Amino acid sequence: MSSTPLDLPPVTVRPAREHRRPARDLLVLLRPHQWVKNLLVVPLPLVHPSAWNPPSLARLAGAVLIFILASSVVYVGNDIADRDRDRRHPVKRHRPIAAGHVSVALAAGAGCALAALLVVLLAVVSPGLAWPVAGYLALNVLYSVWLKHVPVVDLFVVVLGFEARIVAGYQAVGSAPSVWLLLCVFFLCLTLILGKRRREIDDAGSAHRPALAGYSAALVDQMLTLSAGLTAVAFLLFLGGDASSAASDNLATLVLVPLSLFGLFRYLRILTLQGVDGDPVRALLRDRVIVSTALLSAGLLTVLLGVDGLGRLS
Template sequence: MTTSADQPLDTSLDASLPIPMDPPVQVSDQPLDDQHFATGLPADPPRRRIRSVSRGLLSLVRPGQWPKNLLVVPLALFDAQGAPRGLLAGTAWAVVLFTLASSLVYVLNDLYDRHRDRLHPTKRHRPIASGQVGVPTAVAYGALLALVLTGAALYGPVTDWWPIAVYLCLNTAYSRGLKHVPLLDVFVVAAGFALRAIQGYLAGGTAIHSWMLVSVFSLCLVFILGKRRHEMTVGGVSHRPALRGYSVQFLDHLIALCAGVTVITFLLNLQESVGAPYTDLAILGSTPFALFAMARYLQLLHVQGGGGEPTRILLRDRAMVVTSLLWALLLGGTLLATHH
């Protein structure tokens, strides 16, 4: 006779019993404290929540991209025909205006793209996509930026600010659909940098140099096309619909074309803006720097697989930084000698 202890244990699962499953993780448009409340998890202390949202709001306007305004707007300072009174103040104010405008554009772009960003391996960590900043908070933040920008434009020392208005219109159309149209997506972004340069000339009261604008536009195309190439080689075309209209070979041809246009038009601008007898010195001295800087960028793009962050290349690559400093010394000395 066997006892119950001698009987084998029945380890089979009863199919009639429900199997507990973990609930799916969902990311909503609520801020983090609301999500904690909805899921029953303890909310963070108020101070920690405030710090988290504050960091998210700062990250939302992408301060790492602000140097773009510093690299383009002050081009008006290189005018060799004489600096009018208020040039520095006007140019600095133009930098402030475009920093506010670009920050507003970043907020709007992240609001529009929050659902798509959640599916991207990197962009899903952006403040709105990750839930660090709620949609109502982001909308209020964008409204505040728009209000500050309007006040700065209307009551600041810069009276002619139509490039900023065009920039905002273009980027609104870009966020709403143009970003998905091949070629138009890169040309709209490059136009934003040309508008920065125009605003710098208008703010400083200096004459607009057409060759400089062409050079800025083509140089920005080089960087943007290089960024698209990097995106294709690293992540494919699934995360950005416009990439389906490109191929790596096609982008290589466009980058080479725009690189040549950039160098030539910049040298033509020197011929137009640098007065005699230092014109030849400026052109001959700038040629090796311009060619080396472009060659270095292409090396980083094609050989080392860079190009994803053009601003980082310009500010952190040692060869590029040293080249830029020596080139600036040459041009600065030439322009100083021209004035005196």
């Protein structure tokens, strides 16, 4: 029988004395490459020109820092809980705890220290963010102990974690959230997570993630098509509704819509033909075409919504 990812033995746990990179391993444990999720999602309130003033930008920066800490606490907790299962995954077996580079006790201590710092920042910097952060943490606790094993539910719990970031961003700048923009991000995140699940089905199967037993490649492909289509529809409705009152140049809209669809199609192409390495964030950041398209779209969206808010910074 040919070897498959499911045939991989658990990674050998090295004794601590053979591996002496504690500071680096602790940093890897916090997954700094994932912090960009907060930078991409939390600043969405900036599409409202009223948010472009120094106090609002300072509060928004604080919200980004708070969610970096909150997500790092979640990553540490997940890696502690999943260490045995991670050792049988072709990629996750190299995570610091699963590989034996960071002990459970040290990881738990680091997680508690981050949680304490998070509480202090919430109390001192942004007390109003306590409820979205508490909701985010509660969702992730339920996800780790139960919901990640329930097919379909596991997808929506992860997406709600992104929505909590967006709500926190709006809370920080005091702007009312755009319903269509929230839905657009919801469906876009669902598309990215489905892409990750699609790759996991091929690479590791349900041995690492039991919920995958409730999926099939064909089912995930159908879900991907539906969620990608809903992403485009929600974005079009946002441009035609919430953004239209501030539109100063219809040409920007005509260019922005094809650009957004191009970026979405580019991701689906990479997912289908090349795979996303089990990490959609890393796949997006590595693709120069997607990054360039996103930056250009963001610039055009700023023009579409008006640049008068930028003058408030001067």
